[in-house]
Amino acid sequence: MSAGSQTKLNFSVRKTRSSSKRSNAAIIEPPKNPEDSQIIPAVKRLKENLDTESLEQNEVLPPVKNESVLFLEKVFNAVDICVKFHLSINTKPTFVLLENKVSGLTKISLKITHLAQILTVWPESFAITPCFTIHQGKRVATYELSYPRNANLPEAFSRSIEFKRRLEKWLLEHCSETEIPAQQLQALPSLSKNTVNESSLVRKLNLEKSTSRELRIPTQTLEPKFTTNTAKYANELVSCSMLDSSSTLSKSVNSKINLKSHQSSSSVQNSSRKLTSSQLTLRQSSLFDRVRKKQKAMEAKKAEEFKNNLVVHTLAKEKVSFVRIIDLIFVQLSTWPTKRSFSMSEIVTSMQMSISSSLSPDQCAKAIELLSKALPAWCTINLLGNIQVVTFSRIVNGKPYLRSQLIEELQTKASITILSNS
Structure with a gap:
C-alpha cells in the first residue's frame, strides 16, 4: 500500500453529545423516516397546550366583585367566635355587643347588612331574632344572634370551611350579580307602644283624680254672688258632701268599735281558757330541760x-x-x-x-x-x-x-x- 493512499473502512462512526446532567454519553440516532422530524415537535407542542388548559380549568376561582365579598368570610369567623364566647358565659349575644368586638377583631365596622348577607350565603348559620336590651343605661331594640335549635353545631374551623365553600358556590352560581344581596330580617319592635300605654294610664289616673277633686267641693270656695238657681245647686252639692263625710266618719267609728270589741272578746276568751294538767307538766318539763342544759354546759x-x-x-x-x-x-x-x-x-x-x-x-x-x-x-x-x-x-x-x-x-x-x- 502506497503512501498517501486513502483506505475505506467497513464500519461507520456515529457522533456523540456529552450531557451535563448524566455521566454516560447519550447516542442520538437520526430518524429513519424524514417526515418524523417534522411531526414530533408538533405533537410535543400540542401536549403542552393541553396540559396548560387542564391546569387553568382546575384552578378557576370565582372573581371577587366587591370589598364586602372580600371581608365577608373574615366577618363570619369573628361573629362566630364572639357568639360562642357570649353563649359560654351565659350572656345574650346581641348586635350591640358584637359590633365593637367584631370591629376590634377584623378592623371592619360591623353592619346589619353583613349579617343579612351571611344569611343569604348560609341561611342555617345563625338564628337572628329581634329583642330588647339595655345599652349604656337605655332600653334599645336590637337583634339577638344564636344557633338554630335543630342544627348540629360543628367546630369553629369546620364552620369557617363550610361558609367559605358556600360563598364560593354562591359566587359561581351568581356570576352576573355585582354584590351579595341582603336577606330580609324581621322588623325591630318599636318602643313607642309601651310609652303610649303608659301615657294613657297616666291620663286615666289624672282624670280620676280631677273628677274626685271636683266632687269634693269645699265650702270656702262658694261665694254669695250667685243667682238663685246656682245658689240652690251649690247648697245641694254642699249638703251631699256633708252627708258623704258624715257617713264615712260613722263607718270609721263603727269599724274602730268593732275592732275594740273583737280584741276585748278575744282577751276574755284567752283568760277564760285554763291550762290542763298535761299542758302544765309539759311546760314544767321543758323548763327543767332548759335548766339541765345550762347546768351541763x-x-x-x-x-x-x-x-x-x-x-x-x-x-x-x-x-x-x-x-x-x-x-x-x-x-x-x-x-x-x-x-x-x-x-x-x-x-x-x-x-x-x-x-x-x-x-x-x-x-x-x-x-x-x-x-x-x-x-x-x-x-x-x-x-x-x-x-x-x-x-x-x-x-x-x-x-x-x-x-x-x-x-x-x-x-x-x-x-x-x-x-x-x-
Whole structure:
C-alpha cells in the first residue's frame, strides 16, 4: 500500500453529545423516516397546550366583585367566635355587643347588612331574632344572634370551611350579580307602644283624680254672688258632701268599735281558757330541760378549765414553759421551710423527744390547744377526718412572724400564766 493512499473502512462512526446532567454519553440516532422530524415537535407542542388548559380549568376561582365579598368570610369567623364566647358565659349575644368586638377583631365596622348577607350565603348559620336590651343605661331594640335549635353545631374551623365553600358556590352560581344581596330580617319592635300605654294610664289616673277633686267641693270656695238657681245647686252639692263625710266618719267609728270589741272578746276568751294538767307538766318539763342544759354546759366549762389548769400546773411542775414549746415549734418550722401544717402526732412526738418531761401525749396535745387559743393568729387546729392538723402562719401583714412578737402576745394574755425557764 502506497503512501498517501486513502483506505475505506467497513464500519461507520456515529457522533456523540456529552450531557451535563448524566455521566454516560447519550447516542442520538437520526430518524429513519424524514417526515418524523417534522411531526414530533408538533405533537410535543400540542401536549403542552393541553396540559396548560387542564391546569387553568382546575384552578378557576370565582372573581371577587366587591370589598364586602372580600371581608365577608373574615366577618363570619369573628361573629362566630364572639357568639360562642357570649353563649359560654351565659350572656345574650346581641348586635350591640358584637359590633365593637367584631370591629376590634377584623378592623371592619360591623353592619346589619353583613349579617343579612351571611344569611343569604348560609341561611342555617345563625338564628337572628329581634329583642330588647339595655345599652349604656337605655332600653334599645336590637337583634339577638344564636344557633338554630335543630342544627348540629360543628367546630369553629369546620364552620369557617363550610361558609367559605358556600360563598364560593354562591359566587359561581351568581356570576352576573355585582354584590351579595341582603336577606330580609324581621322588623325591630318599636318602643313607642309601651310609652303610649303608659301615657294613657297616666291620663286615666289624672282624670280620676280631677273628677274626685271636683266632687269634693269645699265650702270656702262658694261665694254669695250667685243667682238663685246656682245658689240652690251649690247648697245641694254642699249638703251631699256633708252627708258623704258624715257617713264615712260613722263607718270609721263603727269599724274602730268593732275592732275594740273583737280584741276585748278575744282577751276574755284567752283568760277564760285554763291550762290542763298535761299542758302544765309539759311546760314544767321543758323548763327543767332548759335548766339541765345550762347546768351541763357550766359543768363542761368547769371541767375544761380544770383540764387547762391541770396542764398548766403539770408544765410548771416539770419546769416546761410555753416559751420553750414555741422555740420547739420554731425549730421544727426551720427544718421544714416549705411546710406550714403538721399533724398533732408529729408535734407531740417531737415534744416528747426534745423535752425531758413526764408529759403524756394527751397533755402535750392539750398544751398545743391552749397555745392555739392564746395565739389564734399564729396557730390554728383543724380536723381532717379523724386527724388533727396544726397549721402555723409564717407571715402576717407581709412580714415574717417573729418569736419576740409571739412572746409579747403571750404576756398580754391574762388567762395563761407564762412561766419563764431558768
